[in-house]
Amino acid sequence: MDAIRLHTYGPAANLRLETLPDPVPGPGEARVAARAAGLHFIETLLRQGQGVGPHPAPELPVVLGSEVAGVVEAVGEGVPAGLVGRRVVTAEVSTGGYASHAVAPAATLTELPDQVGFGAAVAMNTTGATTYGLLELAPIGPEDVVLVLAAAGGVGTLLVQYARRAGATVAGAAGGPAKAARVAELGADLAVDYLEAGWDKSVREVSGEVTVVFDGVGGELGRAAHGLLGRGGRHVVYGSASGEWFRPDAAEAEARDIAVLDGIGHLLGRDGGMAELRARALEAAAEGVLTPAVQEFPLAEAAAAHAALESRDTMGKVVLTV
Known part of the structure; x- marks a missing residue:
């Protein structure tokens, strides 16, 4: 798979496009062929080796990101095979979100309404919620x-x-x-x-x-x-x-x-966590009640996306497209 990996803490230019083995879903997990991955400002700080609140500086090398939308490609033991082929979004990727493929617990996947595109799904899953x-x-x-x-x-x-x-x-x-x-x-x-x-x-x-x-x-x-x-x-x-x-x-x-x-x-x-808020946000996007602003960068330009986010030169949710 294509992935953006960080080997050394520092500037955005340290983010490199590499080819890595596709991740394998374990029990209770699913592999998603990503179409969009969300960026957060906190990830620009983690990239520099700064811990933020409950998030310590990551061990290197690392693929940053935890948020993707795409299509389920494979499932692990205990996950219904009918999930394969579904359009989903998750904010709990365990293998890193800046990649063409990602693994996440199947229980964290939210199926997307047909009217919601992948970039909008990533935006509403977090900013909407x-x-x-x-x-x-x-x-x-x-x-x-x-x-x-x-x-x-x-x-x-x-x-x-x-x-x-x-x-x-x-x-x-x-x-x-x-x-x-x-x-x-x-x-x-x-x-x-x-x-x-x-x-x-x-x-x-x-x-x-x-x-x-x-x-x-x-x-x-x-x-x-x-x-x-x-x-x-x-x-x-x-x-x-x-x-x-x-x-x-x-x-x-x-x-x-x-x-x-x-x-x-x-x-x-919040009692019940964020699941209800995420569902409400995706429904609002599907019905046209709220329209997220999305600024897209190709996966290979993750360094440029980080630099733009740090310099406040973006509008809306910053998303990497695959």
């Missing part, structure tokens, strides 16, 4: 004024779409004029470039007091967004793309009656 989990934590309706940071990203684009359908007033903030233009195309009432000074003032002038912030960026941008919340507002923190998690002054938040909600903690600790 994350979106629904965050909305579960902070439901929104027509009375809300919602600010989405990183609104041109995978989760951000879905949050903007959902908030618009819910009737909320939506402000989307993204880095650079092209990304801000994309947010405007999604239907945001206001799209701003948060690389420009005074972007937060523009949000306040146009949208008034914000009731909900969805923050996957953190750092100074997270702090600026926090300042836009009115009394009783909700600040949902689910990422630190800036390199720094947003942590408000607890006394100030309490004085303003602002709830700071841990999106990642909610997703990890």
Whole structure:
């Protein structure tokens, strides 16, 4: 099989395309002929040898990635033979996702609706499920004024779409004029470039007091967004793309009656796990309720995909195609 393997921690250029033996599914496992593999920012850190939360630096050599969509090609002992030929997606690959073939526990495979393509499936399986989990934590309706940071990203684009359908007033903030233009195309009432000074003032002038912030960026941008919340507002923190998690002054938040909600903690600790959220997200894609933004790179260009992700030069979910 074709696979992208890392032999030495370091820059994106260290990712190499190699030919490896096809993995063999063991008991309870299935081999998937991959058509799309998802990338996550955390994998750019693992590539550099950094452990992230519960994820230690990987042992080398390694094929990174855990998320693929494709067609079941073979099954191991105890797995129904009828699974062969099914279009599926999983986020629990055990052999590495940056490859033309991958093995995963059969119990983790979700069959795809006919209307959902492989790239969209990878996007909705994670970013879609994350979106629904965050909305579960902070439901929104027509009375809300919602600010989405990183609104041109995978989760951000879905949050903007959902908030618009819910009737909320939506402000989307993204880095650079092209990304801000994309947010405007999604239907945001206001799209701003948060690389420009005074972007937060523009949000306040146009949208008034914000009731909900969805923050996957953190750092100074997270702090600026926090300042836009009115009394009783909700600040949902689910990422630190800036390199720094947003942590408000607890006394100030309490004085303003602002709830700071841990999106990642909610997703990890959710009763029943993520399976229900993934099914809901795939159904939303099949019905056209939400359309994921996907930026594709061929498998052989995994290094370029990593470099683009690190430089914030991507829009939507980054996917390797096989």
